[in-house]
Amino acid sequence: MRLKGFLVISVLGIAACKSPTPAEQMDSIQSWLATAEMVGDGWLRHSTPDKYSRQTLELSHETLLQISSDLLKAPPHSVDSASLDSVLTRSRGEVAQMARLIEAKDAPEFGRRLDSLRADQKVVKQLSDSIESRQ
Amino acid sequence: MKKVLQITLGIVTSVGGFLEIGSVTTAAQAGASFGYKLLWAILLGTICLIFLVEMSGRLAAVSKHTVVEAMRGRFGFPFFFVVLIGIVLVAFLVLVAELGGIGLSLQILTGIGFPWWAVPVSFAVWILMWKGTFSLIENGASMLGLVTISFVVAAVKLHPDWGGAAHGLVPSFPADQKAKYWFVAVSILGASISPYLMYFYSSGAIEDEWDETYVPINRVIATFGMSLGGFLSMAVLIVAALVFHPKGIDIQKFEQASLLLTPALPKWGFFLFATSMLFACLGAALEISLAIAYFFAQGFGWNWSEDLTPSRDARFCFTYTIIIMLAAVPLLFGVDPIKVTIISMALTSATLPLAIVPFLFLMNDPIYLGEHRNGWVSNTVVAIIVLISFVLAVISIPLEIMGG
Numbered sequence: 001m002r003l004k005g006f007l008v009i010s011v012l013g014i015a016a017c018k019s020p021t022p023a024e025q026m027d028s029i030q031s032w033l034a035t036a037e038m039v040g041d042g043w044l045r046h047s048t049p050d051k052y053s054r055q056t057l058e059l060s061h062e063t064l065l066q067i068s069s070d071l072l073k074a075p076p077h078s079v080d081s082a083s084l085d086s087v088l089t090r091s092r093g094e095v096a097q098m099a100r101l102i103e104a105k106d107a108p109e110f111g112r113r114l115d116s117l118r119a120d121q122k123v124v125k126q127l128s129d130s131i132e133s134r135q
Numbered sequence: 136m137k138k139v140l141q142i143t144l145g146i147v148t149s150v151g152g153f154l155e156i157g158s159v160t161t162a163a164q165a166g167a168s169f170g171y172k173l174l175w176a177i178l179l180g181t182i183c184l185i186f187l188v189e190m191s192g193r194l195a196a197v198s199k200h201t202v203v204e205a206m207r208g209r210f211g212f213p214f215f216f217v218v219l220i221g222i223v224l225v226a227f228l229v230l231v232a233e234l235g236g237i238g239l240s241l242q243i244l245t246g247i248g249f250p251w252w253a254v255p256v257s258f259a260v261w262i263l264m265w266k267g268t269f270s271l272i273e274n275g276a277s278m279l280g281l282v283t284i285s286f287v288v289a290a291v292k293l294h295p296d297w298g299g300a301a302h303g304l305v306p307s308f309p310a311d312q313k314a315k316y317w318f319v320a321v322s323i324l325g326a327s328i329s330p331y332l333m334y335f336y337s338s339g340a341i342e343d344e345w346d347e348t349y350v351p352i353n354r355v356i357a358t359f360g361m362s363l364g365g366f367l368s369m370a371v372l373i374v375a376a377l378v379f380h381p382k383g384i385d386i387q388k389f390e391q392a393s394l395l396l397t398p399a400l401p402k403w404g405f406f407l408f409a410t411s412m413l414f415a416c417l418g419a420a421l422e423i424s425l426a427i428a429y430f431f432a433q434g435f436g437w438n439w440s441e442d443l444t445p446s447r448d449a450r451f452c453f454t455y456t457i458i459i460m461l462a463a464v465p466l467l468f469g470v471d472p473i474k475v476t477i478i479s480m481a482l483t484s485a486t487l488p489l490a491i492v493p494f495l496f497l498m499n500d501p502i503y504l505g506e507h508r509n510g511w512v513s514n515t516v517v518a519i520i521v522l523i524s525f526v527l528a529v530i531s532i533p534l535e536i537m538g539g
Contacts, residue, residue, distance in 0.1 A: 027385065034382040035391050047397045048405050051246030056390040 149360020166375025180327025235472020
């Protein structure tokens with residue numbers, strides 16, 4: 001009975017302790033930005049249908065919003081939180097705008113937003129690398 | 136000539152029915168997160184599966200008993216009941232995941248959310264079970280599943296580094312993300328060594344009226360069918376390693392995995408992925424529903440056969456009717472099928488000893504198998520599988536928590 005209690009407490013303890021680190025959150029942000037970029041590229045090349053592309057961009061936007069708000073509650077000391085907030089807000093905006101542009105079928109503007117998103121991805125990657133190198 | 140046709144059909148159906156949401160999700164996650172490094176887990180799982188499937192077919196062909204009937208007869212009802220609870224609970228979760236996989240495939244094709252598909256999809260699976268024969272379920276669904284060969288086409292078109300891929304067939308230890316690495320490895324093994332396949336395969340051998348002359352045919356089908364199926368899983372991992380890994384995409388949602396084939400096959404890749412998953416999950420959902428109904432019917436001594444009319448095996452049909460209805464409920468409430476898949480693959484690993492330890496005893500029992508009992512090679516492999524299954528049973532749940 002004692003052993004059972006110990007095991008239950010251990011498992012719950014591990015579960016409670018396991019919250020994502022800032023580096024893991026940055027990895028997640030990069031993953032969803034890359035997903036949005038890949039969907040955007042697919043839509044421009046007519047490889048993915050409109051509904052799927054729009055819904056996946058919306059999902060990327062929601063997930064990015066969730067992760068970045070969690071991350072910015074306790075921003076890592078190794079990066080400037082203002083520039084992190086700025087690039088995350090900007091890239092989320094690009095993703096949300098791309099989802100709207102699919103409905104409007106505005107491929108040229110969509111392409112410009114996609115290029116901006118790619119530029120933001122590079123900035124996020126640099127910030128992520130600096131967080132990982134300080135850990 | 137008839138036997139050659141049977142072997143060909145058996146291999147083709149094994150290949151077509153190999154992939155399902157668990158194997159695709161775990162292989163895609165492995166490739167996306169770790170490149171080729173986890174190919175060894177698919178190889179190991181496939182080797183284990185070849186031996187287990189061959190043995191369950193041999194047991195049925197020689198003894199005219201399914202694995203469940205033999206286990207119930209050899210170890211008695213109390214032991215059978217414990218195995219029943221463990222295996223059926225996990226198989227039920229896998230069924231939820233497969234029905235969800237069909238719903239997700241329809242979601243990306245139509246834009247209508249998967250919860251809306253829960254009832255129509257469950258009804259379609261049920262009506263196929265109610266009206267269909269064993270041959271329709273075994274061959275029809277698997278033939279449709281052959282569309283999954285598109286993963287191999289994509290892998291070849293992307294020109295992978297075959298040397299690097301061969302290196303991945305040897306187990307390696309990761310420098311970072313250790314918990315996640317081992318959790319994905321455990322999930323791949325859970326997706327490969329699914330006990331329900333043993334129960335389905337041995338029941339199928341009885342449905343098809345196999346006898347001792349089928350022992351060599353069974354060996355060929357199990358070896359080639361499962362090997363080629365394993366290649367399909369490896370192709371999924373290789374494509375994910377080439378498409379997602381360089382971009383840093385970590386597969387958390389089905390929508391992300393849906394992009395798997397588009398770089399290699401820009402025109403048809405998206406639709407090939409969706410239809411591959413649709414048919415693969417449909418085949419798996421039919422097989423799991425049948426396997427659960429077989430488990431109950433054979434253990435409790437009811438009439439059972441997919442080829443009988445429902446009036447002649449009412450309790451068997453009632454079982455799969457209830458199971459399919461219950462499996463639709465979590466999906467109706469929007470439970471994410473990918474999360475269910477990941478949990479069920481780890482739990483499959485945790486319950487493997489329940490399925491495999493009694494099987495080792497059965498395969499050495501002269502009453503059931505006579506001269507066709509396991510030789511030292513098969514016993515050594517099963518002993519290794521038992522050892523692996525105990526390790527997986529101990530580590531799978533903590534890894535699930537630590538690996539996120």
